[in-house]
Amino acid sequence: MISINELALELFEELAEYPEDFNAVFHQLDNGARIVDCGVQAKGGYAAGKRFTEICMGGLAEVSFRMGQINHVPMPFIDVNTDFPSLACLGAQEAGWRITHEKYFAMGSGPARALSRNPKECYELIEYEDDCDYAVICLESDTLPNEAVMQKIADGCNVDVANVCAVVAPTASVVGSIQVAGRCVETAIYRLEQLHYDPKKVICACGSAPVPPVKSDSTKAMGCTNDATIYxxxxxLTIDGADIADYVDKIPSNTSSSYGKPFYDTFKEANFDFFKIDQGLFAPAEVTINEVSEGKVYRCGAVNPEVTLQSFGYL
Amino acid sequence: MISINELALELFEELAEYPEDFNAVFHQLDNGARIVDCGVQAKGGYAAGKRFTEICMGGLAEVSFRMGQINHVPMPFIDVNTDFPSLACLGAQEAGWRITHEKYFAMGSGPARALSRNPKECYELIEYEDDCDYAVICLESDTLPNEAVMQKIADGCNVDVANVCAVVAPTASVVGSIQVAGRCVETAIYRLEQLHYDPKKVICACGSAPVPPVKSDSTKAMGCTNDATIYxxxxxLTIDGADIADYVDKIPSNTSSSYGKPFYDTFKEANFDFFKIDQGLFAPAEVTINEVSEGKVYRCGAVNPEVTLQSFGYL
Amino acid sequence: MISINELALELFEELAEYPEDFNAVFHQLDNGARIVDCGVQAKGGYAAGKRFTEICMGGLAEVSFRMGQINHVPMPFIDVNTDFPSLACLGAQEAGWRITHEKYFAMGSGPARALSRNPKECYELIEYEDDCDYAVICLESDTLPNEAVMQKIADGCNVDVANVCAVVAPTASVVGSIQVAGRCVETAIYRLEQLHYDPKKVICACGSAPVPPVKSDSTKAMGCTNDATIYxxxxxLTIDGADIADYVDKIPSNTSSSYGKPFYDTFKEANFDFFKIDQGLFAPAEVTINEVSEGKVYRCGAVNPEVTLQSFGYL
Structure with a gap:
């Protein structure tokens, strides 16, 4: 069985050893926990964003950048592919662990979740257990975690705190923009899970999204980075399961009642209350599917250049 | 002189050592022959498809994936480039070795062909001889080869059977779709050879094709995977040879009398008899050429989004 | 502090050790200087072009190729990204060192410039000093340098001549086409410097340009390769500096009085006198900017498919 923490650890070690090559900053806390700052005080960049995303997907994805266009407006795009969609996306990349301690808050994702089994149902569904002495976690946060936070993560993962490795970047940072756009494939797999379609039937998956601009505060950045995938x-998706036919129409973001304007505007209208937003919005704009047992293809949704450009500030 | 079997062996060794990272399955037969299943019982995926293609081109190509669109329909594309077009494409990737033994059948390609010199004229034309104790072969087949088949390959290559390494994938599999689309550049070089243009004049080449969907049987898959390049x-192509001017118009698939509908339909109308299909069909849709001695450029053919989407099942 | 000569040396060593994998030719002169010919007598190709560009940017960039289109005409594109824009582009890639000795002439670029501090103002501006015993230089030239030329470079860099490493390619060669197109990002950073905007405010940058066809002589090749970026x-660009707002409109090539026709034609009309050409022409066609302190975006310029295709010979 593949250990996603072990695979991610290898990727982390290089980052920790040569942080300056990634415009990142390495910290080792007194309790031995290791942290690579990819955007809090550090500037970060493409290399750190790529590495953050690869770690976040448990070392089971290929990530690359290229120039793309939205209605002729040039901007970087991220391409992601994985041959382990349910493990890489749900077992690692899903931002499923809210990490809080006193005033500290971070959305936790990455392979460490598989050790804390957070949430438990996820790991039962994908039938995965990791057994690794090291825990590698990705923190979307505006501040670096202290020793107590890292100890809490260690306790959750049942590993020695000296074996906890964290990469950290705020939503409103270059790495934040990249790693959220890098969740484009995960959003599709997560949506299937929400629709109660068995994600293990997805054999492999690839996707792309524009790398959104960095915004000046985290709420605006959250809007902009979500819109990259939503719009x-x-x-x-390559799927082995003819029953996908019944789910196709429900996948894309444009099936949501909250669809149609930049996420920030929707969020604001909802008085910044997440529970008033239809969860179906957190889905990719457009999906094509190849179902292999019948050799069929499906297509649903559509990209929305206007709302994307509006969200990013180009319109 | 570069040994394409040696270069491919390095790529194979990693696959054989860490098959689970590629969603592949490793087998060592009693006679010592090594096989990596990339799609027979194994699921395969992007990583295995990339590796299969790299091995098939003798380690002399760069292969990558990105999201692309055909008439706005999103799907993965494969990009291939090589600085050794005649050696990588004709000396290795060309599916020039029909491997049969009792009920077993596979289309053989990859660097092992250079050891069996199969076909001989090809190696005389490209003036290449490999001298390597290991033979690395790519098998497009619905079943895994047994010891006798591997022994036959060993005999053909004049190497010890324990030194024969095979990667295997059916046409109707994820790796099958990828590796046939990965022959897009090869198709152009092969076409030049068929037109009696000296392929050694091609300095370097790059190309792309959509990764076609996996179909439910091998005949349909053959149609669909061929169409990725044909349409x-x-x-x-970067060519050093002003005489290419006389060949340009004959290269692309749309010069063929069999051009115009999905390959499966054409094949069916020909009662599944290959010899009734004009061989000029096996060519890329569109080619641009830079002839360097005169500094000229040429363009021929055109992509055909409609037939491609029809073949893939989107229309 | 990162040593760009040390990073580039690693990339050079592999090229020097396995030149045949890159279609390159390795030479060691009697005085110990090492040269890899990537296009003078050697053919070169994509691998050598990528490596040349990576070395030229001091090992601080990611470089890749993919198929792209200009008004539906397919051709290779190069993608470049860097997290060290001022150091990689101005401190290394800028062709800032004219190397002459008797009849020898080359445009020198690459990390060796940081040792010779050529030009000095550049290194003061970007606040960079390299301290490395090895000097790695990129030479755009129709001929290979001899011992005296390499000694001159060694003297300029204040290193032992046996520690000087050069990669060489003519403008009119495959590697020449690639490495000049690979300067697309550098052109933007250089333009900002010319406009007296502090290039250190650029956090990271990415860009793309078509890989232009190889022309039959160096003057025509110079035109064609420049046009790849100009048109x-x-x-x-990701920038931390709200003052960029005042500079945006002046960046792109279409603000130049010399803009509008293939560079070769403009150059010819100027009787091949560089000083009659408006320096503002040496800029990218189109730029988008994300200014992070205010979370704003900007767009300026536009691609010009017609002039690009005309320059390349497709129109």
């Missing part, structure tokens, strides 16, 4: 994420 | 393969 | 370079 311009394109995903291709 | 949407785009190739750029 | 079709697309760049995205």
């Amino acid at each position: 311009f994420g394109q995903i291709n | 949407f393969g785009q190739i750029n | 079709f370079g697309q760049i995205n």
